[in-house]
Amino acid sequence: MMNSSKLKKIIEQAIQGNELPFDRFVKDLFEQLKPKLLSLTQSQQETEDIFIGAMQKFWERFVVLQEKLPENSIGYIFVMCKNNWLISKRHPWNSVVLKETISEDQKFNDHNNNINDSLENLEIEWLQKRALSEALDSLSQKCKTLMQTEIDSDTKLKDLQEQLGYVNYQALVQAKYNCKKRLIKKVYEIFDQLMALKQR
Numbered sequence: 238m239m240n241s242s243k244l245k246k247i248i249e250q251a252i253q254g255n256e257l258p259f260d261r262f263v264k265d266l267f268e269q270l271k272p273k274l275l276s277l278t279q280s281q282q283e284t285e286d287i288f289i290g291a292m293q294k295f296w297e298r299f300v301v302l303q304e305k306l307p308e309n310s311i312g313y314i315f316v317m318c319k320n321n322w323l324i325s326k327r328h329p330w331n332s333v334v335l336k337e338t339i340s341e342d343q344k345f346n347d348h349n350n351n352i353n354d355s356l357e358n359l360e361i362e363w364l365q366k367r368a369l370s371e372a373l374d375s376l377s378q379k380c381k382t383l384m385q386t387e388i389d390s391d392t393k394l395k396d397l398q399e400q401l402g403y404v405n406y407q408a409l410v411q412a413k414y415n416c417k418k419r420l421i422k423k424v425y426e427i428f429d430q431l432m433a434l435k436q437r
Contacts, residue, residue, distance in 0.1 A: 244310050251300045256418075259300070263292055263414065266314065274318055282395060285410045287325065291317035293417050301425055364431045365424075372423035380416035383409075387417075 244262070251259040267288055274284040291314055298304045307313040373381060379401055386392045394413065395406060403409040 241306060241308070241310065245306060248299055248306065251296075252303065259296075260411075260415070264411070266292075266311065269311070270315055270318065273315065274322075277319065278322055281406075283322070283325070285406075286394075287318045287321040289410065289414050289417065290321040292414060293421065296418055297421055301421060364435065365428060368424045368428035368431060371427050372420050375423055376416060376420060379412070380419065383413045383416045384420060386413070 247258045247262050250256075267285075270288065271284060274288060275281070278284045278287065294317060295310075295314055299306055373384060376384065382397060382401060383394075386394045386397070394409065397403075398406055398409045401409070401412075403412065
């Protein structure tokens with residue numbers, strides 16, 4: 238069982254650029270949570286999708302934004318998965334959507350909360366979209382194809398396994414998670430650069 242000090246070390250390594258321990262943690266945690274999640278979703282693909290969504294948010298909050306870890310991180314991630322599943326039941330088209338990561342996360346906008354002018358807010362939103370667009374362009378063709386499943390509901394992840402040459406579905410899911418992680422990191426980098434240019 239993963240204790241909080243061990244997880245803190247894994248997060249610290251990820252912040253410093255060594256992501257391998259975090260990737261191993263993700264794989265082990267998925268196996269640990271899978272039975273519970275499957276009993277909730279009754280679907281292997283949905284289980285993987287809600288887990289990827291939760292881990293993407295976990296990465297964003299605790300690696301990118303470096304927030305303080307919750308007391309019980311495993312329980313916290315399970316609740317995130319459950320919430321993702323409940324959201325997907327209410328809005329099937331918006332289960333794990335990129336724009337939710339970019340423009341609707343209040344934490345992402347905290348350092349801009351002194352900006353109340355609506356034109357400024359529109360500009361911030363435009364910069365966020367531009368950052369997302371540029372970050373997507375910076376990805377490899379394979380990653381772009383995998384990310385397409387986030388944007389286009391007609392593109393199903395399982396249909397890409399053979400096309401992209403993955404030996405099994407689990408490898409495909411892991412690749413998509415890694416691509417999304419890189420994308421989020423890149424979005425933050427580009428957004429910060431655009432904000433710095435804007436403030437000159």
